[in-house]
Amino acid sequence: EPEVTQTPSHQVTQMGQEVILRCVPISNHLYFYWYRQILGQKVEFLVSFYNNEISEKSEIFDDQFSVERPDGSNFTLKIRSTKLEDSAMYFCASREALGSYEQYFGPGTRLTVT
């Protein structure tokens, strides 16, 4: 069964450093999302992406964040200058088409900022 994959599974970085989290959505999916979940807290929407541009973004997704689909398979989330409060599990999700509603989540990348 097709699945969303994410790399790395765990990333440790120092405050102020840039990180890139990578996702490979399911191949025929057209809509892509990033969510984050701080330990013990709720899952929070960051950004949605369709047709090579951002569809919607939350207040969390400030100028430090960016997303890119550099080729036909990868979808990346970049944090330019990490802060301690960016430590969280980051989930990528994808959805097939306009009429579909189910989002398939990847296994997540645990980001630890020290």
Next chain:
Amino acid sequence: GQNIDQPTEMTATEGAIVQINCTYQTSGFNGLFWYQQHAGEAPTFLSYNVLDGLEEKGRFSSFLSRSKGYSYLLLKELQMKDSASYLCAADYSGAGSYQLTFGKGTKLSVIP
């Protein structure tokens, strides 16, 4: 913001039935999702309700009342593997983009 409220924790016995309630703000609401999340894992889709009423899918059913801003997830014939967090999520986005606003989740413990 749009508040999604659900109980923090519930405990139920193997083989029993449990109902997990969720309330949400109705303004701008499009539809209601339920996801299951085992500890340390990604959320997995359980159900989606857009119309009032009950949707049944095997041991799991989900109910929606749009006028009351209320949903519940019903789990029957509980199994130990059903111990997980159950996330209620509402779609408030425009143009069918399905941007999800999640509740804090209900941690369900199934005991023998």
